[in-house]
């Protein structure tokens with residue numbers, strides 16, 4: 609477990625971008641670095657002297673070989689972030705798995721000892737992503753109130769109008785236009801690419817909002833899985849994609865067999881769900897298949 613030896617003192621902004629560039633490297637792909645065990649919350653001060661709490665990790669002198677990942681390959685990141693408690697412990701658990709949200713500040717030393725992000729940035733990002741996720745669920749559920757124009761024709765609901773503002777504000781600051789190679793199309797394309805973990809989350813929220821993708825969850829482990837466009841007519845293939853991996857698929861089949869056996873022995877649906885740590889709807893699906 610990482611034990612910082614001194615308070616975090618943020619450096620002046622001019623050289624920060626350069627110092628921490630290695631953490632969000634990549635020309636075409638966003639790359640993030642999980643903080644792992646080498647992360648902790650410490651007290652410190654901003655470059656203007658404001659006291660705050662900072663989520664820090666030791667400054668990586670050489671990050672080559674560290675375990676970078678592309679956040680766009682982790683589906684449902686925004687949902688996962690929204691679900692962590694709005695506390696230092698909650699944010700730490702998320703950062704250990706996925707890394708800093710944006711470009712962290714470095715300590716005011718040469719060489720710097722730590723990189724860190726302040727509590728207010730995490731708090732603000734968590735509140736906004738949480739609100740966006742709630743709005744997505746609201747819109748998805750079809751319960752969104754629709755407002756009427758003066759002539760009586762429907763226009764955007766207020767929830768929807770709010771999320772568009774947040775999405776655009778965040779995409780503006782955390783994405784960049786890039787020419788990238790598309791393997792599937794075998795040609796170069798112009799694309800908006802998220803530059804940070806937070807940018808990747810807003811990117812995912814935006815794609816969900818416009819209906820470019822939707823998510824389903826693995827019936828066994830609950831992991832989010834991205835599905836293609838809603839309107840693409842691929843419903844049959846989607847319906848089968850209920851497990852995230854071969855491991856979960858075989859475990860799922862064993863659970864279904866177990867559900868049938870328990871039901872034959874007279875167990876109630878609720879007890880079967882509890883026994884197999886799943887929900888009653890899933891048990892009912894298993895029993896009819």
Ligand SMILES: [Zn+2]
Nearest residue numbers: 826829852856
């Ligand atoms: Zn799974």
